[in-house]
Amino acid sequence: MSKPYSHPAGLEPEELLKQCEVTFGRVRGPGGQNRNKVETAVTIKHLPTGLDGFASERRKQFENRLMALKRLRLRLATHIRVHVHHAKHQPSELWQQRRQGEKMSVNPNNKDYPALLAEALDVIIARRFDVAGAAGLLGITMSQLAKLVRHDKHAFSLVNQGRTDQGLPALK
Numbered sequence: 033m034s035k036p037y038s039h040p041a042g043l044e045p046e047e048l049l050k051q052c053e054v055t056f057g058r059v060r061g062p063g064g065q066n067r068n069k070v071e072t073a074v075t076i077k078h079l080p081t082g083l084d085g086f087a088s089e090r091r092k093q094f095e096n097r098l099m100a101l102k103r104l105r106l107r108l109a110t111h112i113r114v115h116v117h118h119a120k121h122q123p124s125e126l127w128q129q130r131r132q133g134e135k136m137s138v139n140p141n142n143k144d145y146p147a148l149l150a151e152a153l154d155v156i157i158a159r160r161f162d163v164a165g166a167a168g169l170l171g172i173t174m175s176q177l178a179k180l181v182r183h184d185k186h187a188f189s190l191v192n193q194g195r196t197d198q199g200l201p202a203l204k
Contacts, residue, residue: 134176148180
């Protein structure tokens, strides 16, 4: 039996942070005295990959930390690939829990979105950017899969560039 699908973007925050270095700093600009004198900016660097997430737009360090973690998880989803079989991939437990029939409705602000996006991209890339074939493996419609990818501009660009390189039409 093959091991279950797992991607770094799908790790629980505590587990992901064990693999990261978190640094704090100050940034200049609007936001009042607190922003200029308190280290509210947060950078979270994933040590195994070198990818990071940064946030400084909030006045509270805790809020910036959450935003930086979200951005890191999205970068992991779009930049790190986990090998999946192009024809025998079994959707993850999370994917199966979130799927409703042939639909996959997930808000890009949902905590599960980066993990679902990572799995979708891994399957799409394993299928050589055949989005319809990937959707079939994942048990959803092509339009649902395209919608999931379209929520993230980097993922959408990655898929369209891959489709163009394969001589396939770009997703709209």
